Amino acid sequence: MAYQKVAIVGAGITKFVRRAQETGKELAFQASKMALDSCGMTIDDIESVSLGTAPDAFDGVHMKGEYLSDGSGGWRKPYMRQFVGGGTGVFAPIHGWLHVASGMFDTCLVVCSEKMSSCYPHPQGAFKTIFDHTTEQALDPTLIWIFALEMNRFMSTYGITKEEIAQVSVKNKKNAMDHPAAQLPMEITVDDVMNSETLAWPVNRLDISPASDGAAAIVLASEHASKRITDKPVWIDGVGWNLDTAYWATRDLSYPRYVEKAARMAYDMAGVVEPKREIEIAEPYDPFDYKELHHMEGLQLADRGKAVEMLLDGVTQRDGDRPMCPSGGALGVGNPIAATGLMKVIEIFLQLRGEAGKRQVPGSPRCGLAQAWGDLMQVGTVVVLRR
Amino acid sequence: MGLTERINKTDKLSYYEGQIPIEYVYTYGLGLEKFFRAIKDQGKFLASTCKECGVTYLPARSFCERCLVKIEGTTAVPGTGTVYSYTTVHLNMDESPKKEPALVALIDMDGTDCRFLHYLTGVKADKVKVGMKVKPALKAKKDRKGHIEDIVGFQPS
Numbered sequence: 294m295a296y297q298k299v300a301i302v303g304a305g306i307t308k309f310v311r312r313a314q315e316t317g318k319e320l321a322f323q324a325s326k327m328a329l330d331s332c333g334m335t336i337d338d339i340e341s342v343s344l345g346t347a348p349d350a351f352d353g354v355h356m357k358g359e360y361l362s363d364g365s366g367g368w369r370k371p372y373m374r375q376f377v378g379g380g381t382g383v384f385a386p387i388h389g390w391l392h393v394a395s396g397m398f399d400t401c402l403v404v405c406s407e408k409m410s411s412c413y414p415h416p417q418g419a420f421k422t423i424f425d426h427t428t429e430q431a432l433d434p435t436l437i438w439i440f441a442l443e444m445n446r447f448m449s450t451y452g453i454t455k456e457e458i459a460q461v462s463v464k465n466k467k468n469a470m471d472h473p474a475a476q477l478p479m480e481i482t483v484d485d486v487m488n489s490e491t492l493a494w495p496v497n498r499l500d501i502s503p504a505s506d507g508a509a510a511i512v513l514a515s516e517h518a519s520k521r522i523t524d525k526p527v528w529i530d531g532v533g534w535n536l537d538t539a540y541w542a543t544r545d546l547s548y549p550r551y552v553e554k555a556a557r558m559a560y561d562m563a564g565v566v567e568p569k570r571e572i573e574i575a576e577p578y579d580p581f582d583y584k585e586l587h588h589m590e591g592l593q594l595a596d597r598g599k600a601v602e603m604l605l606d607g608v609t610q611r612d613g614d615r616p617m618c619p620s621g622g623a624l625g626v627g628n629p630i631a632a633t634g635l636m637k638v639i640e641i642f643l644q645l646r647g648e649a650g651k652r653q654v655p656g657s658p659r660c661g662l663a664q665a666w667g668d669l670m671q672v673g674t675v676v677v678l679r680r
Numbered sequence: 681m682g683l684t685e686r687i688n689k690t691d692k693l694s695y696y697e698g699q700i701p702i703e704y705v706y707t708y709g710l711g712l713e714k715f716f717r718a719i720k721d722q723g724k725f726l727a728s729t730c731k732e733c734g735v736t737y738l739p740a741r742s743f744c745e746r747c748l749v750k751i752e753g754t755t756a757v758p759g760t761g762t763v764y765s766y767t768t769v770h771l772n773m774d775e776s777p778k779k780e781p782a783l784v785a786l787i788d789m790d791g792t793d794c795r796f797l798h799y800l801t802g803v804k805a806d807k808v809k810v811g812m813k814v815k816p817a818l819k820a821k822k823d824r825k826g827h828i829e830d831i832v833g834f835q836p837s
Contacts, residue, residue, distance in 0.1 A: 353698055353699070353700050413697075414774050414775075415773070415774060415775060417773050417774075417775075418773060421773065426704070426706050427706060427708060427709075427712055427716075427828065428712070428739060428797075428828050429797055429828070431827065431828045431829050432784075432797065432798065432799065432828065432829075433773065434784075434797070435769075435771075435773055437769075437771075438767060438769060438784055438797075441767035441769070441784075442765040442766070442767050442784070442785075442786050442797075443765070445765045445766060445767060445810070446764065446765035446786075446810070449765065449810045490770075491768075491770050492769075492770060492771055493767045493768065493769045493770060493771070493784075494767055494768040494770070494781075494805075495767070496767075538745060540794065542786050542794070542795040542796065542797045543793065543794045543795050546764075546765060546786075
């Protein structure tokens with residue numbers, strides 16, 4: 294198929310915090326302005342806008358796309374909101390890619406903004422309504438139930454221990470020490486994770502990412518437009534997304550088939566034949582520590598049940614052979630739902646440009662991947678980036 | 681790329697309260713209506729099978745999402761099953777601790793291709809295992825209302 298090539302040419306990200314004074318609009322504005330400034334552009338240079346933001350219930354505003362449009366540079370522009378729960382942060386740049394790749398536009402501003410702290414006393418109240426209202430909500434479920442059930446099944450299927458999985462949390466929170474936007478950077482031990490409060494066994498407090506406020510933005514440009522903007526474009530060479538059944542309880546919880554399907558779609562487009570060899574650096578979605586391993590397997594970066602061996606061997610450390618979540622991930626940088634996925638895209642963008650500062654991985658990687666996951670643990674969204 | 685410092689203290693921020701003044705009255709729909717009537721009146725679990733792909737859904741559904749065809753008819757299944765995964769829940773929705781941790785499981789339902797999310801009853805957490813056989817515990821017929829809570833939970837069989 295004939296696509297226009299699409300480059301990421303600029304990026305901006307706000308600090309992720311538990312409660313920001315700024316509104317969601319103001320967070321979106323700050324990230325958008327930073328992204329435009331980073332590549333010397335103004336809103337007049339932008340032909341289309343793709344906004345990502347997660348449930349309307351976080352804000353109690355049932356037109357959240359329009360509500361956030363002013364901060365996102367949407368005024369009198371072709372503007373489109375994307376929403377697939379936690380997968381939104383990689384879905385919004387995929388839509389931005391469609392805008393430009395199709396030839397309809399030469400530039401697109403992609404903005405992801407999330408303010409979870411307005412939801413009182415806790416955003417879990419909003420998450421309750423993602424469950425089926427007839428068969429599940431009456432049982433009073435929280436999101437943590439389904440992760441606990443999935444984590445237990447993952448551990449039971451492959452004989453993996455909580456202590457082993459906790460090393461993901463230790464790694465990512467430490468990586469976040471070098472991320473200036475990070476909410477929960479810390480040096481902790483496996484014992485700290487094991488001794489933290491049990492929320493729903495096997496999930497402890499330090500196995501889990503926080504609720505956050507924050508925003509991120511990137512600027513996309515077609516190949517000929519990018520030449521006027523930067524001499525260091527990072528190309529979106531592959532995109533993929535896939536949705537599994539909404540009846541989450543019936544799925545194989547030990548293996549995310551929908552992530553595999555999304556990844557294969559992106560790999561086919563990017564001409565990636567051997568992901569284990571060709572994807573040099575990745576940001577798999579890590580709202581819980583076991584999810585990094587689970588997603589590495591779905592992404593074909595590890596064999597089933599074997600991602601944990603790469604973790605224990607140090608392969609996924611920032612200075613390892615296949616760094617995973619060098620940013621610090623959702624566990625360390627924070628998890629303002631839609632903004633998290635775009636933060637991951639930005640991390641790969643910076644790493645491929647060699648501009649990740651203290652977080653820079655060795656070896657000058659040329660090809661990387663960012664992935665997000667969400668809805669009722671059913672959607673996988675993937676982008677493959679190359680310089 | 682610039683990064684801004686942002687306020688971290690929540691106690692100094694001004695705020696105002698809001699709410700969405702809405703309640704919901706849901707219909708069961710064509711498939712679940714049959715399922716919940718059978719639970720209420722007969723204490724039976726009704727499943728439905730897609731003639732195209734052979735997948736058996738529980739609770740009964742009115743169409744197959746895989747083939748996108750209508751499903752006619754229902755069949756009763758025993759309601760027994762096998763624990764696929766489980767968790768002990770320690771906190772309430774607002775993060776306050778529960779008096780007693782609650783046991784929650786996903787159950788592979790016999791004679792179907794589906795799992796149930798429900799509570800485990802009549803068993804201690806340290807005795808629960810993946811692969812354990814369970815059966816449903818229903819409320820007495822006079823107390824059943826055609827609701828998921830007509831099933832108290834699942835217990836070892």
